[in-house]
Amino acid sequence: TIITTEQPTFTYINADFAKAYGLEVEFRKSFKGVTNSAFIDNFSVNMNASLIFSEVDLGSSAVAQERERALQGQSPYIVNAALYYADQSNLNISLIYNIFGERIFSVGDDLFPTIYELPRNSVDLTISKQVGNRVTYKFGIQDLLNARFRFHEDSDRNATINERDNVIFSFRRGTLFSLSATYNLF
DSSP: OEESSSSEEOOOOOOSEEEEEEEEEEEEEEOTTTSSOHHHHTEEEEEEEEEEEEEEEOGGGOTTSOSEEOOTTOOSEEEEEEEEEEOTTSEEEEEEEEEEOOEEEEOOOSSSOOEEEOOOOEEEEEEEEEETTTEEEEEEEESTTOOOEEEEEOTTOSSSOOTTSOEEEEEOOOOEEEEEEEEOOO
């Protein structure tokens, strides 16, 4: 952020040095053969989680800013979980969950504190059905929970958001419903 008037102006500056490293774990499991139920055989799960450490060093270009901080936009963790259903009649259902850790939305300076985007739970549902060899119908719900997007400034400048920090903006985007039909010519 650069001060040009009473309102901040957003700009980008390349850093002298940055690093990001972490750990990701993934688990996949089909339920085929786990029980004697043909219905349960159609389910599978996939879960993954990432833990990310990031740091940027602005070097001498760190005018009115901290020289070292986390990378803008990089969450310290990401968790995904999915439940899938696929049967012999070409019915496919997926339910997908995602959450990410508190991340820098806008880097602050001496006058304007850094703004953080807070974690948000997201759930998406997709149902598709292939009819014959050429037609597929698909129904989707994106952001089923319609969770609030929350952006807070780090008013006390301690690099984390707490009850003393100001809300900059908060909104619900809404839940998106989609319906489509695809016809395959070949």
